[in-house]
Amino acid sequence: MRSLRSANRASNFIVMMLMAATTVVAFLDLYLLGSGLPR
Amino acid sequence: MLRRDQSELKERAEPLRRTHPPIGAMTSGKRLGGGYRPLGPGRSALGPGRSALGPGRSALGPRGGSCRIGLIATLTTDAPNKSLDRTSAVESRLSQRRLAGAVGAIAFSGFFALWLGLRIGGTEPVRDFDDIATALAALAAALSCMRAAIRQHDRSRRFWSLLAMACGAWTFAEVVWAVYDIVLRVPVPVPSWADLGYLGAIPLAAAALLSHPAVRRARQARARASLDAVLLATALLFISWSFVLGPLWRHSDLGSLGCVVAIAYPFGDIVMLFLVVTVIRPVRVADRFGMWCVLAGIVAMAISDSTYTGLVEAGKYSSGDMVDVGWVVAYLCLALGAFGTGGTPAGRPARRPSQARQATGAPGVMPLSSTVASFVPILAALVSVAVEHALGRKLPPFDWALALALTLLALARQGLGLWDGWPGRPPATSRSPAASRSTAGSRSTAPSLSPFGKGPAEP
Numbered sequence: 001m002r003s004l005r006s007a008n009r010a011s012n013f014i015v016m017m018l019m020a021a022t023t024v025v026a027f028l029d030l031y032l033l034g035s036g037l038p039r
Numbered sequence: 040m041l042r043r044d045q046s047e048l049k050e051r052a053e054p055l056r057r058t059h060p061p062i063g064a065m066t067s068g069k070r071l072g073g074g075y076r077p078l079g080p081g082r083s084a085l086g087p088g089r090s091a092l093g094p095g096r097s098a099l100g101p102r103g104g105s106c107r108i109g110l111i112a113t114l115t116t117d118a119p120n121k122s123l124d125r126t127s128a129v130e131s132r133l134s135q136r137r138l139a140g141a142v143g144a145i146a147f148s149g150f151f152a153l154w155l156g157l158r159i160g161g162t163e164p165v166r167d168f169d170d171i172a173t174a175l176a177a178l179a180a181a182l183s184c185m186r187a188a189i190r191q192h193d194r195s196r197r198f199w200s201l202l203a204m205a206c207g208a209w210t211f212a213e214v215v216w217a218v219y220d221i222v223l224r225v226p227v228p229v230p231s232w233a234d235l236g237y238l239g240a241i242p243l244a245a246a247a248l249l250s251h252p253a254v255r256r257a258r259q260a261r262a263r264a265s266l267d268a269v270l271l272a273t274a275l276l277f278i279s280w281s282f283v284l285g286p287l288w289r290h291s292d293l294g295s296l297g298c299v300v301a302i303a304y305p306f307g308d309i310v311m312l313f314l315v316v317t318v319i320r321p322v323r324v325a326d327r328f329g330m331w332c333v334l335a336g337i338v339a340m341a342i343s344d345s346t347y348t349g350l351v352e353a354g355k356y357s358s359g360d361m362v363d364v365g366w367v368v369a370y371l372c373l374a375l376g377a378f379g380t381g382g383t384p385a386g387r388p389a390r391r392p393s394q395a396r397q398a399t400g401a402p403g404v405m406p407l408s409s410t411v412a413s414f415v416p417i418l419a420a421l422v423s424v425a426v427e428h429a430l431g432r433k434l435p436p437f438d439w440a441l442a443l444a445l446t447l448l449a450l451a452r453q454g455l456g457l458w459d460g461w462p463g464r465p466p467a468t469s470r471s472p473a474a475s476r477s478t479a480g481s482r483s484t485a486p487s488l489s490p491f492g493k494g495p496a497e498p
Contacts, residue, residue, distance in 0.1 A: 018414045019453065025421040026449040032428040033443050 129381070137328060137379035144371040147176075152364045166359040170217035173363060176370035177213045180377070181206035187329075187377035194252040195326065199377060201247035202333075205240040206373060212236025220358050227358075229297040229351070238300065241307035244337075248314035253326070266455065268317055270448045271413060274420035275309045277441050281423060283345045285438060287352060301348050308341035316412055332376025334412070340369035420445055 151172055158165055184203035188196050215233040219225055227233060283305045287298075315334045319327075343365025350356035424442045427434060434442060 015410055018411065018418065019456070022414065022418055022421065022449060023453045025418065025425060026446050026453065029421055029424045029442065029446045030450070032425060033434075033439065033446060 133379070133381050137375075140375045140378045144368075144375050148364065148368050148371060151367050152361070155359060155361055155364060158359075162359065166357075167221050169359045169363050170213070170220050173367055173370070174210060174213035174217050176367045176374070177206060177210040180370040180373040181210050183374040183377035187380050190380075194250075195380075197250045198247050198252075199380075201243055201250060202373070202377070205243035205247060206370070208236045208240035208243060209370070210236075212240070216358075230300045234300050238303055238307065241303075241311065244311055245307075245314055248311065248318050251318045253318045253330075266448070266452055267413065268313075270417060270445070270452050271316060272309075272313050273441065273445045273448055274417040275313050277420045277438075277445050278416065278423065279305050279309050279345070280441060281427070281438060283348060285435070287348060289435075290352070301351060304344040304348055305341070308337070308344050311337045312341055312416075316416070319412060326380070329376040329380040332372045332379065336369040336372030336376065339365045339372060343369065417445075417449060421449060 151169075153159075154168060155165060160168075181203055184199050184206050188199035188203055191199055212233045212235070215231070215236060216227055219227045219231065219233070284302060287302055287305075315330070315337050319330045319334055343362050346362045346365070347356060350360065350362065356362070424434075424446070
């Protein structure tokens, strides 16, 4: 039971990290795309 | 249902156990294994032909008049064991089959790559071996999918049948290619009859994935699932456009049929990748192995197709190139997925939605692997935009518009995920009473803020 709980915690942590990384990179891209207009 | 009956029988047998201890306990005066042991069929603690409630009566009531305690004991102990044994035996056989198939596929792929890498026997033997082995791998995939289709008796049968037809088209294309190479000894023209088979397989494979039962479930999902699909498709299109399709589009003569055929390969791969990733998310636990193998096969095929297109564009491709390993791996992955899929017995009733929901694991929660599979292309596309800017490259207008759309979609999706998991706001899957009942047990373990954490709603 404890191992199941820790596995759930680990998978939650991975998902949260992926989500945070996606959000941060998306905001960075928005800034870069705004500053570099297309040719 | 069986478990409920067993617990009911146990409850009814409990007073009899208290008032009439087992023979072993009465004779030896000791409690053996908790004071209760099975007596075997046809035997009673009170002797043959006698019931604890008197002649002709049993703990099950008037309708179960001939039932004895021994039979109750048998039902409560032996039946679950037999059922569990049978289930574990089937699972064990399936695992052994999967392991044997995986070992065979890896061994053959390794042998093939080694032969091509070391150029054993010179250019012509390598080319002949390459053509024959690739055609045989495609044939193995077609036969394996056909076998899986025959063994299925539910809606998965259409999926495996269409995939078998797609593999048949690939086999036809590989045979035509081998005829050009080995029999006619001429370079394969572009376009050729082989392209008919290769490109004809793409709509068949797409139709197979669209007919998968998981897609039927996904179709009934809410707007968030649609937004996920659009985001995923945009990410895949951006990656492919940035690295393969865009350069090809800009540097090719679009008037020629050969160029259209060359572009059709990576484009078809995007469609198939998108469909596989969409299917694999809500897939049942029993079908997950097969779908992961299909995903691995499609990824290998996409990599090989894109590399092949680039090599052809540069005029550097010839039969027997290392890029051919990807196609053999792809066919063997498809064969393995079909080979390792368990059959469903004939005449089995259609699964009710609640049963289907249980089979996908915890209701409304996607497994980590499926979540990561959805995230990876999106994150890769977003990172590639930043890397392009860091390298000082200015994006062409179409690429820029695609990147902007991708970024806005990703942010909208994250915002929606955050809104759904906001404290005090009930999750989307628990707004209906039935859903709240079904998710009550798993609420504490579900990633509440996960953008892909909640699967599509069941009907």
